Amino acid sequence: MKRTITHLADGRELFYFDRQDDADRSAVDKRDLPPRPPASELRYDPLTEEWIAVAGHRQGRTFLPPTSECPLCPSTPGHLTEIPSSSYDVAVFENRFPSFSAQPVEYEQVGGLSEVRPGTGRCEVVCFTSDHDSSFSALSPEQVELVMEAWIDRTAELSALPGVEQVFCFENRGPEIGITLAHPHGQIYAYPYVTPRTKLTLGAAERHRERTGGNLFADVLAAEREAGTRVVASNEHWTAFVPAAARWPVEVHLYPHRQVPDLLALESSERAAFGPLYTEVLRRLDGLFGVPMPYIAAWHQAPVNVGRDLSYAHLELFSIRRAPDKLKYLAGSESAMGAFVNDVLPENTARLLRSVITD
Ligand SMILES: [Zn+2]
8 A cells, every 4th residue: 555645725734645655646636726714613602502603704605516626636738626636546525615624713702601713624535446437336345445544533633633533434426415526436534623423422432331340332333243132244344224213214324343443543444344244234225215315424533532431433324215115214213302203113224224135
């Protein structure tokens, strides 16, 4: 594996991750780019004790351009993109329209019990493949391993940045989810705080440990493997199951069998075993209704500074599609109260996913 770092015309960093050690990544970004936008500002919501990032500049970002204008394809003489090289395996670069960044920002305190501070952090884009028409589910095991190397490399570096408290690798897939670029890609957010969801689950994990002495996530995985009714697929190192209290009509969690705080701690055999199982699960999702499944795939990793001993790295994958022609929208109960109502029995979802013929 070869890692090359270079800079785009406006100073943002770009990383190539290549399978071949002799890959030539000397191409230079020849575009004339405007200066980078200021960082966002963070506003504190005293009612929920959560930070909200306010980034006015993101309204102007690129929205579903035609394939010929895709900014994530390799550059050609007539079409210069975010990736100057004429080819790549995996490429990662700083988002041009970031929710968090190290750029300076001018802001004022706004009163109303809401503290304001700069949205320090970083947002990166991960291009999974140079093939515009591919998808994560179609990647080879070797290509998934390279993506995993990129996630690990970026998690380590972003965790070391000043002020960063949590690193989140994820993929939004499908126009139904709200993606703005069709090219197969994911994102990495380096947050300047521990996210609400992580705070909540680590609180539960702490109480579980006080009560039982065990690790909450490990105990959930063991119970799901023993029950078996919601297991979708597994191999030597990973198990994929529908959680017993799934919120979404389609929801699958993938856990390594060994408790690790983050992807960095996975051994090479565990890293290698992830791709075959995950792409199988994705193909089962696509096969469920016979149409490409819109989804969100979210890596849960330990925060940088707290709760590392309680954490258990895993992937949570879910979709808003509940039927071939129906989407679940987050309406009153979910959006206003955070109280989920799922119209699909998790055991049925698991059974249907198991019955999909994948090849
Ligand atoms: Zn593309």
